[in-house]
Amino acid sequence: MPIRAITFDFWRTLFHEAKDPEQRRLIRIRAVCEATGASPESARAALQTSEREFMQHHIELQRTLGPEDAVRIVMREVGVKLSPEVQQHLAEVFATAILHFPPIPIDGALDAVAAAAKRGPVGVISDSGLSPGSSLRTLLERNGFLPFFDSVVFSDEVGVSKPHARMFDTCAQGLGVAPSELLHIGDLETTDVVGAKAVGARAALFAGDNDRHVANTTADYVFKHWRDFLEVLPDLT
Numbered sequence: 490m491p492i493r494a495i496t497f498d499f500w501r502t503l504f505h506e507a508k509d510p511e512q513r514r515l516i517r518i519r520a521v522c523e524a525t526g527a528s529p530e531s532a533r534a535a536l537q538t539s540e541r542e543f544m545q546h547h548i549e550l551q552r553t554l555g556p557e558d559a560v561r562i563v564m565r566e567v568g569v570k571l572s573p574e575v576q577q578h579l580a581e582v583f584a585t586a587i588l589h590f591p592p593i594p595i596d597g598a599l600d601a602v603a604a605a606a607k608r609g610p611v612g613v614i615s616d617s618g619l620s621p622g623s624s625l626r627t628l629l630e631r632n633g634f635l636p637f638f639d640s641v642v643f644s645d646e647v648g649v650s651k652p653h654a655r656m657f658d659t660c661a662q663g664l665g666v667a668p669s670e671l672l673h674i675g676d677l678e679t680t681d682v683v684g685a686k687a688v689g690a691r692a693a694l695f696a697g698d699n700d701r702h703v704a705n706t707t708a709d710y711v712f713k714h715w716r717d718f719l720e721v722l723p724d725l726t
Contacts, residue, residue, distance in 0.1 A: 652684025
């Protein structure tokens with residue numbers, strides 16, 4: 490099948506890993522302490538438990554938990570019951586902490602997306618988590634990416650995570666193409682490459698920020714810098 494649309498992962502493909510993770514964690518810890526009366530040590534331990542459960546759901550169930558789930562886990566761990574209003578406030582603090590200490594785009598990523606958009610429809614297919622799709626979409630907008638995208642799909646909004654086929658099917662539908670007509674670019678073999686190939690799409694491994702899969706990838710393309718992508722873009726068929 491011809492490549493009619495190109496999709497991009499978010500983390501370590503368009504953006505570096507979020508900087509200052511401890512600063513974001515401290516925002517959340519302070520909010521838990523204020524909302525529950527827990528000690529900073531108890532709040533930190535509860536948040537660490539939520540992070541472990543997030544990863545477990547992601548790997549074992551291909552399901553993404555969100556800020557509201559984190560609040561429920563924290564309440565369970567510290568042994569309190571919060572009002573719906575306080576739960577909502579705490580979830581909002583969890584979700585938006587990344588906006589106070591945001592990640593930065595990878596060099597050349599915006600140029601790559603802009604060039605791809607001149608060729609045809611482009612989209613985002615990305616897993617999310619405690620920093621949900623709403624916050625990641627804000628980061629895309631702040632950094633000039635969002636106007637180029639015709640479809641933006643985050644796992645917390647779809648209800649499953651990569652490599653689940655629904656992630657790719659949903660984005661392809663938004664782009665007006667079949668899943669097999671996608672070229673998906675991401676940094677993870679087990680989610681981006683495997684997931685794309687499972688729906689018949691072509692896959693590219695972006696190794697500019699994470700090169701641990703290069704030696705064993707099954708991707709159709711490997712890009713170590715976005716200029717590598719720009720070089721092959723005119724010849725993609």
